[in-house]
Amino acid sequence: MIINGRGISPGVAKGKIALCDDYVSPLGEMGKDGRIKSGKCEDLEFKGKIFAFRGGRGSTVGSYVLLELKENLTSPIGIINEKAELVVLTGAIISGIPMIDGIPLNILKNDDDAIIDGKSGRLELLNVTQKDVSTVYLFHGDRLLVLHRSDKVSSYQNQFSAISGHIEEGETPEEAGRREVLEETGIEDIEIEKTGKPFPVRWENIVYMVHPILARTKSDKVNLNWENQEFRWIHIDELGKLNTVPRLKEALEELMKL
């Protein structure tokens, strides 16, 4: 899959991802041997890899640390940040390490095969494919419909989710949402209230681009198909207590704020 961030330091790098879901202080935390020395990502090897971390922190001397690592042949070959700050950015530019930012780290896994272009900001993940899915949060009054996924579906077996399914070619997210509601619950009369910003969720070698939709129905009669084993009409406060697919609650909260 390809995702476009922002170009920071020009150059192209191709290699494996080393992922640290935290902020990193190059001074003190990036060791001369090419490994992280302390904190949440202790021992992670970034040498010769495309090092993805949230952003820089700590000492403003960090720029020189990257230069020193480069001299030492123990630097990352590329850098990905969620949001770049000046210290890492300057370090990447003066050391000639390609760097991009604006990439959500939750689409990455350690050892992904990646190519970054530090000029255009483009990231290509060679081992990952992207699929678009619609996720419909369906309300009847103040109750939300959650479905307990069966063990026959291809992902997130036995977890609770909203009504979710692939967007077929030529379909809009709304059309896919209506179709999935009908297929998975038998409910026809839905009224789409709003749609949210699509967000990525990583599952094995797939990134699902989830298009969240908030909809209402007057019917509370549900006929499940094979994809689900159980349904519940719940109050949204109960969502936190269920074992759900990733970001189900967060995405609903964002959608309701719109």
Place this chain on the structure above:
Amino acid sequence: MFLTKDEEKIFDGEMGEAQAIAIRLLVSIGEINGADSLIPIKSAHISGVSYKNIGDGGMKFLKKIADRVKVPTTLNPLGFDMERNGPVEVDRDFKEKQLEIIKTFMSMGIKESFTCTPYYFYQKTSYGDHVAWAESSALIYANSIIGARTNREGGPSALAAAIIGKTPNFGLHLDKNRVADYEVEVNGKLDYSGAAALGLYLGTNYPGKIPRLVGFNYLRDFELKAFGAALAASSATSMFHVENRTPDDTLNRGKKFERIEIDYNQLKNLMEEKSSSEKPELIAIGCPHLSKDEIDYIASLVKGKKKDKDVEVFLFASRETIKNSLESVKIIEEFGAKVFADTCMVVAPLSKKYHKTAINSGKASFYLPMKEYGGQEIIFRNFNDLLRWAVVDY
């Protein structure tokens, strides 16, 4: 980004390679961050002075970029005290390389001012000044307490700004980016180390966000210095406000913020968690460097007392601060502690001699325990608690 004719000439290399590298770095940074132009700065402060920090790669870069600076420029601390040596012996190679780095900086017209607190004595910085400062504890002080305007410069970008005399206009140079993101309250009174612990807590939990402290008017400037240093070490946050106190708090008037309430005990616990229970070999004070007021206060506490011979006590301040506090320094040295200039506990290679260090600084508590960097077991307490170890019959 708009460049003037003169700036374009520099960019094209007409004024030499050093200036070309400097301005190209500034322009890349500006373009990435949406700056409209370069703006003149009043001063610069450079981090990346200790050989321990910049290494051979940094030395090569310095030589390439070495050119006369166009604004008053100060330097961060280095690995040892230039006059009395120490706090630990450094080997000849380290010393030679360090002196070579200093020579390069001096050839550029930079002041011999090895401190992380350039705002005491060296730099006359005022409200509203645009500056380009590296050293996270100094730049957060400049933004927050003085009300000057600087981004969180890396060592090389601050140097580039000094050489050109300008910096790209974005980020904290603009009013709209200097407004608070959230408010903070604590249900207890903080001392120096408590303020530092709060800085660590906020840096870790709200990285990059600008806090506005509510009900903290009792904190003195040196305590806010400790708070800011810890906040800026543990995150990329480069500014804070104190309600009705810091100069740019006017930007927050009439705005509503999410308020976070922090339990005082949570901060005490945070300090405990970082602390070993063993007796320290060394008590190190002055991260960031001490002010004259702090040195005078410490002198008043140890005057006429005797130091325990098993514990070393080292204080760190800038040479100018020490020169202006000679009487107090004398009292402190008579007690048996040592006061070092030019260096500090973080950039000196402490672990060559010491492994258990007691500190009252949140910033030091972030760096010293790092295995490859500080290599210290630490005890993080307020100064009065630390004195119990240092003073005979306390």
